[in-house]
Every structure is written in C-alpha cells, then in structure tokens.
Amino acid sequence: VSSKESKDLRQVRPPDLWPEIDRRITAQRPAPMRNGARVAVRFGVAALFVAAAVVAAIVLHGSSSASKDPVPPAGQGPLQGFQLHAKTWVVQEKDARALIKREGGPGPRHWVFLPKHVEVVVARLDWTPQQLNGKRLLVVVIDQASQSASTYIQVVPRIAVIALGWAGAYDNLDETYAWLAPTAPVDLGGGGSYLDVTGAYLRTSAGGRVWMVASFSPRTISPNPSEPPIVGAILVDQNDHVLWAIQVPQDR
Amino acid sequence: MLNEVARARLEYAYREVGDDMWRAILAWSGGRRDVADEAVAEAFSQAARRMGDIRELHPWLFKAAFRIAAGELQRRSKSVFLDDVEGETTDDLTMADFSDLARSLSPTQRRAFVLRDLLGYPTPDVAELLGISQVAVRVHLHGARKRLRVDLEQEALS
Numbered sequence: 001v002s003s004k005e006s007k008d009l010r011q012v013r014p015p016d017l018w019p020e021i022d023r024r025i026t027a028q029r030p031a032p033m034r035n036g037a038r039v040a041v042r043f044g045v046a047a048l049f050v051a052a053a054v055v056a057a058i059v060l061h062g063s064s065s066a067s068k069d070p071v072p073p074a075g076q077g078p079l080q081g082f083q084l085h086a087k088t089w090v091v092q093e094k095d096a097r098a099l100i101k102r103e104g105g106p107g108p109r110h111w112v113f114l115p116k117h118v119e120v121v122v123a124r125l126d127w128t129p130q131q132l133n134g135k136r137l138l139v140v141v142i143d144q145a146s147q148s149a150s151t152y153i154q155v156v157p158r159i160a161v162i163a164l165g166w167a168g169a170y171d172n173l174d175e176t177y178a179w180l181a182p183t184a185p186v187d188l189g190g191g192g193s194y195l196d197v198t199g200a201y202l203r204t205s206a207g208g209r210v211w212m213v214a215s216f217s218p219r220t221i222s223p224n225p226s227e228p229p230i231v232g233a234i235l236v237d238q239n240d241h242v243l244w245a246i247q248v249p250q251d252r
Numbered sequence: 253m254l255n256e257v258a259r260a261r262l263e264y265a266y267r268e269v270g271d272d273m274w275r276a277i278l279a280w281s282g283g284r285r286d287v288a289d290e291a292v293a294e295a296f297s298q299a300a301r302r303m304g305d306i307r308e309l310h311p312w313l314f315k316a317a318f319r320i321a322a323g324e325l326q327r328r329s330k331s332v333f334l335d336d337v338e339g340e341t342t343d344d345l346t347m348a349d350f351s352d353l354a355r356s357l358s359p360t361q362r363r364a365f366v367l368r369d370l371l372g373y374p375t376p377d378v379a380e381l382l383g384i385s386q387v388a389v390r391v392h393l394h395g396a397r398k399r400l401r402v403d404l405e406q407e408a409l410s
Contacts, residue, residue, distance in 0.1 A: 009275050009278070009279055009370045009371060010275070010371070010372075012275055012278065014270070014271045014274040014275060014278075014288075015274075015289065017266070017270060017274070017289060017292050017293045017296075018263060018266050018267075018270070020289075020293045021262075021266065021292075021293050021296040021297055021300075022259075022263075024293060024294075024296075024297035024300075025259065025262075025296075025297060025300040028297070028300065028301060
C-alpha cells in the first residue's frame, strides 16, 4: 500500500497557491505595533520592574508594605505553580578584591560580590509548549546602592541548557528547543540592567511539562554589603504584559 | 504589513515545501483538495502575520496547516473518514482506500505515516516538521503500520 500510494501521491500536481497567499497577505491590516511602540512598551516594562524593585527593596528592609509587594514569592501570585531554583553566593572580601582587581573596576573597601551564579527555572506543569511559546523571560539585576556611591556593575549573560542538572526534573525530555542568544544587557539607569532571554524553553512529552530556564552569571559588585543587588526575573507575553515576576532570594 | 524581505522569505518557503505540504494535507484529509488548498494558503497567510515570532518556519507551517485542515474538517462537521469522499477526491489518487484504512489511526499517526511513508520524508525531517522527537515518530509509525497491517489482513479475510 505504501509504495503504490506514495507513487500516486507524488504524481499529484498541486495548484500554485502563491497568488492566493499573496492576496491574503496583501489584504492583511498593518501590524498594530510598530518598532517605536515596541521600544516604548519595553521601556514601560523596564520602568515597571524598577518600580517593583523599589518596593522589593523596601520589603527587604523590613517595611510593613509586604502585602503590597508586586513580586510574589515562588508558588504564589496569579500564576501559581511556578518553581524557582536559584543559587547565590557571597564571596569572601579578599576574593572580591581580587576580582575587582582582575576586572578592573573601582576599588573602594568592603566590596561585596554577588551573586556568583543564578539559575531561574520557571515551570508550570499544566502549561503546554504552545502556551509558553512566545513568552519572554527577562532576568534583572538592580543595584540598590548605585544611587549613593559609584558602582561597578556588570551582567554577563551565560545562558545554557541545564536540562540534566536539576533533580531529575527533566524526565521524559522530549525536545530541547534551540536557545537564542540573549540580548546584550539593557541599562535601566540607576544601576540596573536586564537580560532578555527571549524564547528559551524546553518541553517534555510526559504530561506537557514545560520549563523555561535562565542560567546566568551576573557579576555585581556593590560597595555596600548591607544593600545587596536585587536579582529577579519577570515573564512577559508577546505584548510585554507582565505575567509573573519573582525575586531571587539572597542566600547569605 | 509584511515587509518585502519577509514576503520573499515566505514565498521561498512556499516554493520549497508548499507542494509537499499540500500533498501531505491532501493525503491526511483523505484526498480533499479544497481542504488542502485552504489549509496551505491559510497557514502561509497566518505565518505572514507572525513572521517575527516564528523561529522554525517549516515546522511551524506544517503544524499550522495540519491544524487548519483539522479545523476545516471539523467545521464542516463531516469527517472524511466517516463520509463517502467520492467526487471530492482526486482522480489520480486512490485516497479513499487510504482513508478507509487509516480510519483507526490517530491524527499524529496519520501525519507521521503520510509524511514518512507516502511522501518519503526522512524520519529526522518528519520529526522536525511535526515538532516531535525522532523516537516519537518511530513509535507513531510503528503503531500506524501495525494497525494498517491488521486492518489489511482483516480486509483480506473478509
């Protein structure tokens, strides 16, 4: 059956549909959002996260405004079920000095270097790849101390697939989508910057388990150990609407 | 509006895979030319609106075309595998036979079978076009062939 029908199928002459396709394309309305608008939206998102970071900073300092914190902890917020896996390190001061010397940054005393490496895993068991497709995960580093002192901040993107690196969570890995190179760090002003790791995700066959992973190494040096940089991540949709945000906990 | 570069890229893609996509939909839908025409044209039309978001164009187009074809068949409320397709099939293709045989296959099994065994795509290409792993393609193919073999034997006995 196969060989006969295959031969038959190959002999069928398809119509030239390009004129019809071209007509439909021409009939389409212009895209609703131009580049300028996209830039404006992106700046809006950046501003939104800066605002979120400010509130988070207040929370960190013991304010009673925790209930208004727009950055929900893992597993809470409007999109429940996400998980976070993050590691941060505070290196010894002598190591920080050595790093500063090697990196060529400014060298006041009492510098702290953190975090060394962060992995943000966004996961939701009941999301399909289609639902997550097109969403973007932005990772953000905000240096709280930048307003008061000269700050050397550098975010080094290091996006990598860590599919096999986390507690067997990738059972039945079905497909690993190509990771796009992240954008260059975008300076938010005031010592903050973010990386746009557009479209990075994995998907598995069993149960539609979907993961979005960002692994990066922000090298942030703060002159004030009591004001560590804030590291966070936000998930936005195609229209740059914030779906979910989280602040990486500081393990000190 | 789609810029000229994107439009050229889309037309190039159509010239590359449009015919095979049409044949795949034709076979998958049981030989319905109108469904194949609509699915392919609409898939490319939708791709034009999303060019900036599509990373792998060919797989996206195939998946979209299959979905649109499925929607078309559903919309018309008469599955090709339940209807007499005579009069709407091609003259030079014995699609009705395949339709009868493929009645028991799952949609993915039919897609894999059409692309691999009827159109002759290599397994890695089928996997890419369907957005599934090669292992999954082989599993679907194995299931489809086994099912078809059983059906053929039963048909011969009857």
